[in-house]
Amino acid sequence: MNRIKRCQPLLGTFVEITVEGPQSEARLQGEASKAFDLIRTVNRLMSFHEADSDVSRLNRCAHIAPLRVHPWTWQVINSAVKLSADTEGAFDITVAPKLVKWGYLPRHQSFSSLSEAGQWEDIDMQDASTIGFRRPLQIDLGGIAKGFAVDKAIDWLATRGLSSAVVNAGGDLRVHGTGPHELSIRHPAAPQAETLPAVMLRPAVATSAAYFAQKRCGLAKVSPIVHPRTGKPLRSNVSVSVFAPTCIQADALTKAVLLAPQALWNRVLQEANSLALFITRQGEQVLYPA
Amino acid sequence: MRRRSLIKGFLPAALVSGPAVLYAETYLTVEQAQRLLLPGASLSPASVTLSSAQKSAIEKASGVRVRETQIKAWRSGNGDWFIADNVVGKHEFIDFALALSRDGAVKGVEILTYRESYGSEVRNPKWRSQFAGKRLDSPVKIDKDIKNISGATLSSVHITEGVRRLLNTWAIALKS
Numbered sequence: 446m447n448r449i450k451r452c453q454p455l456l457g458t459f460v461e462i463t464v465e466g467p468q469s470e471a472r473l474q475g476e477a478s479k480a481f482d483l484i485r486t487v488n489r490l491m492s493f494h495e496a497d498s499d500v501s502r503l504n505r506c507a508h509i510a511p512l513r514v515h516p517w518t519w520q521v522i523n524s525a526v527k528l529s530a531d532t533e534g535a536f537d538i539t540v541a542p543k544l545v546k547w548g549y550l551p552r553h554q555s556f557s558s559l560s561e562a563g564q565w566e567d568i569d570m571q572d573a574s575t576i577g578f579r580r581p582l583q584i585d586l587g588g589i590a591k592g593f594a595v596d597k598a599i600d601w602l603a604t605r606g607l608s609s610a611v612v613n614a615g616g617d618l619r620v621h622g623t624g625p626h627e628l629s630i631r632h633p634a635a636p637q638a639e640t641l642p643a644v645m646l647r648p649a650v651a652t653s654a655a656y657f658a659q660k661r662c663g664l665a666k667v668s669p670i671v672h673p674r675t676g677k678p679l680r681s682n683v684s685v686s687v688f689a690p691t692c693i694q695a696d697a698l699t700k701a702v703l704l705a706p707q708a709l710w711n712r713v714l715q716e717a718n719s720l721a722l723f724i725t726r727q728g729e730q731v732l733y734p735a
Numbered sequence: 736m737r738r739r740s741l742i743k744g745f746l747p748a749a750l751v752s753g754p755a756v757l758y759a760e761t762y763l764t765v766e767q768a769q770r771l772l773l774p775g776a777s778l779s780p781a782s783v784t785l786s787s788a789q790k791s792a793i794e795k796a797s798g799v800r801v802r803e804t805q806i807k808a809w810r811s812g813n814g815d816w817f818i819a820d821n822v823v824g825k826h827e828f829i830d831f832a833l834a835l836s837r838d839g840a841v842k843g844v845e846i847l848t849y850r851e852s853y854g855s856e857v858r859n860p861k862w863r864s865q866f867a868g869k870r871l872d873s874p875v876k877i878d879k880d881i882k883n884i885s886g887a888t889l890s891s892v893h894i895t896e897g898v899r900r901l902l903n904t905w906a907i908a909l910k911s
Contacts (some may be wrong), residue, residue: 452762452846454831454891459846461762474771591888615888631886637825637851640884654887686885 446608449473455484456591457494458615462598465622466607476605480598480612487594490518491586493541493550503576504541504583511569511577519574521586521593521693528589528697529565531713535705536697537565541585550585591617592651592696599692612692619649619692633684634726641728646720647688653699654684682726689719759850765819765832769809772834772843776811781909783808789908796907799900808909813837816905819847822897827851831894833901839910844898 448465499518563582602610609622620626629640689695723731785804809817814837827850834842
């Protein structure tokens with residue numbers, strides 16, 4: 446049995462792939478390389494930073510005329526819009542203008558400041574590859590595309606006769622095959638210094654918290670997690686981990702749980718067969734549903 | 736109010752000083768990365784030392800400070816390049832490798848060694864017991880021992896800057 450571990454900088458973070466199987470090390474490296482290629486494709490399609498990604502093309506002109514996009518892009522945006530509907534807008538991919546203003550995303554020349562006005566309801570999902578915006582909008586898939594990329598990599602690795610595979614995109618991770626797949630979650634009060642042991646309750650987990658990315662913008666403290674209704678940044682240091690059957694669910698649901706009213710996210714979690722683990726600054730852990 | 740927030744900001748830094756535990760994961764050796772990024776290529780060393788004029792030209796063009804003037808580079812028979820370098824991550828060095836085609840296009844980036852240091856705050860016994868018997872001076876071998884870590888996304892922006900610095904290094908000091 447051989448085992449290899451690789452890491453590449455992708456999706457704005459460090460993506461680590463671990464594969465184990467009876468194949469030779471060279472074969473395992475080849476499988477990992479292919480999985481990285483799939484993640485690179487998701488990155489190329491859905492990056493806010495790259496001017497020729499589907500996301501940037503939509504942001505430039507989907508309010509003028511509907512655009513054809515890659516089926517994967519359509520699928521991710523469709524999942525995002527559906528979650529927005531289920532959480533009454535608490536999860537919303539159209540908060541990008543705020544993130545640009547606070548310096549988390551690059552300002553592209555062509556952006557109009559008017560575009561802050563639109564929200565998720567203005568996204569018009571047409572047939573399986575076409576999307577239009579009813580108003581000028583800026584979307585950013587940073588809260589959901591990482592999970593999708595992890596799923597694409599795992600789905601492919603799962604067909605390769607490996608005994609186990611783990612894809613970890615900077616904390617959004619999914620496992621395949623024989624375990625035990627144990628897990629550590631960063632302590633929100635000391636994320637660089639301490640972690641808490643946890644168990645993979647579902648094949649995928651993602652964690653959201655503001656601790657690594659808080660900064661000052663003028664006099665105000667900001668973070669990249671924005672409440673779509675109030676436009677205010679999340680500043681509390683509570684961390685939420687969601688365990689879900691797939692990583693796209695885990696990734697997106699962490700933001701829904703942080704931002705939506707509890708009655709709503711309880712229902713959404715249940716429908717997705719998922720669990721949410723809260724960790725407070727004091728290290729107390731609360732699991733929903735208990 | 737202002738002073739209170741300052742004190743809060745400084746306290747954790749004071750707490751975590753003290754003997755740090757180094758967490759290091761070596762994914763690939765330089766030779767392994769060469770074989771993966773430039774398969775089948777025969778590489779010959781082509782390292783250079785940057786002059787101070789080159790150093791400041793690179794800093795100006797990339798907007799990134801050049802800490803190290805020794806550039807560890809290799810060149811393949813058909814003109815591709817391989818560079819091994821490092822950047823400072825959140826606190827510790829991250830070693831990475833960059834492969835470029837003969838015309839300076841990125842062919843791939845691999846992380847070679849990733850390091851994080853954990854301060855004396857590491858008081859969780861279960862976490863700490865993973866390190867039992869591992870010496871600080873030898874890189875901790877992780878493989879089956881250390882678990883997957885989930886947390887808020889760690890940014891790889893330093894690597895992006897490092898790649899930009901090396902692309903300008905290539906243009907200014909390597910190609911010709």
